[in-house]
Amino acid sequence: MxxxxxxxxxxxxxxxxxxxxxxxxxxxxxxxxxxxxxxxxxxxxxxxxxxxxxxxxxxxxxxxxxxxxxxxTPSALVGDLIRKAEERLNREQELLERLRTVETAEPSSWQDVARIVELLHGLASPSAARRQQAVLAPAEDLPMPAELLAEAVLIESDPNVAGALRWALTRAGGGGVASLIPAMSSENIAIRRRAVLALAELPGDEATAVLTDALEDTDTTIRRHAALALGARGVTRAVPTLVDTVVEGPNDVEAAEILGTLAHDAEWADRIMSAVVDELATHTADSAVRMRLTQALAEMPGTIALTPLRQLAHDDDRAVALMASALVKLLEERL
Known part of the structure; x- marks a missing residue:
């Protein structure tokens, strides 16, 4: 032929x-x-x-x-081809995600596209300082896509850069909460923790609803951050977790202050006081816990904590008794 x-x-x-x-x-x-x-x-x-x-x-x-x-023998060569194909697919996936990010930002010119790509490069930098600079000093008039910021905050390990990303996310408009919701179902605890910190700084009912669900998370840290954010928004469902935070620490001082604010509601004042007093009765042998609970009583409005503080002034734990005595004196001076 x-x-x-x-x-x-x-x-x-x-x-x-x-x-x-x-x-x-x-x-x-x-x-x-x-x-x-x-x-x-x-x-x-x-x-x-x-x-x-x-x-x-x-x-x-x-x-x-x-x-x-x-x-x-083809085995080694085929294995090498598989690795190269996987690398190629990963590059293509990264390109696809980058294109979608650019599309989301709705650039009006190729100059805008170039600025968005510059931001992407900055966020991908191995230097924490460079990543933070990319967030805090974006190109002039460059829109900051909420989806991009949410994706970045979920993988950011540097606390300073993460804080800058959360700050930028609160100013990026809509889309932030929707981008963070899937992360709250991640099996990776670190990702869920980063997501709840970001949600805590986002306003709106949608963020509040997601934070409320986070009160049931298996991780103590996630529950604590969700409760602190919800309590600051006046959501009383966070009260049990806030009391747990006072007992366990850290953030016990912040939790106590929030409980004091929520206790201005007469309906919740009795519940909060009862919860704190019950914890004092439970932790009779743990001085550190009793000290934190005693300090929490001092955050209660008015003089509603005066009676339990007078009782604690005679506590067997000398440190607790001294603190309670000092607090009783302050409250009585107010009267």
Whole structure:
């Protein structure tokens, strides 16, 4: 079969067939009566083998080795091809995500696109200082896509950069909460913790609803941050977790102050006082816990904590008794 017929039937161009011939990869082995070289059935079979291996990403040199070396084993080469394909897919995925980020920002010109790409490069920098600079000093008039900021804050380990990202996220408008909601279901505790810190700084009912759900999280730190944020918003459902925070620390001082604010509501004042007094009765042997609970009583409005503080002034724990006595004196002076 002459080269033109082979090209037509195989789908491989005559130019490529000549290239194969020049490399010695597939050369026509037959001759016509007129002396023209022609491809045998075995040659055509080899052409299809070459094309099949090319479709896997093998180079022509690798294909020649595979077809001509009887001892050639494909396992190592195929494994290498798999790794290269995975790397290529990862690069393509990164490109796709970058394009979607650019689209979300709704750039009005190619200059805007260039600025967004510059921001992306800044956030991907190995330098924490460079990442923070990219957040705090964006290009002039550059919109900060909430989705991009939310994605960055979920993977940021540097506390200063994370704080800058949360600050920028609160100023990026809508989209922040929606981008953080899936992270609250992550099996990675670190991601959930970063998400709850970001949600704590975002206003609105949607963020409050997600934080309320976070009160049921299995992680103590996540529950604590959610309760502090909710309590500051006046959500009384956070009270039990806030009391737990006073007991366990850290953030016990902040939790006590919030409980004091919530106790201005007469309906909740009794509940909060009862919860604190119950914890004092439970932790009779833990001086540090009793000290934190005693300090929390001092945050209660008016004089509603005067009676339990007078009782604590005679506590067996001298440190607790001294603190309670001092607090009683302050309250009585107010009266």
């Amino acid at each position: 002459l080269i033109s017929e082979v090209a037509r039937r195989s789908g491989v161009s005559a130019r490529m067939l000549r290239h194969y011939d020049s490399l010695g990869l597939v050369s026509p082995t037959g001759r016509t009566v007129g002396g023209y070289r022609e491809y045998s059935a075995e040659d055509i079979r080899r052409i299809f083998h070459v094309e099949g291996l090319r479709s896997l990403g093998l180079s022509l040199r690798q294909i020649g080795s595979a077809l001509d070396d009887p001892g050639f």
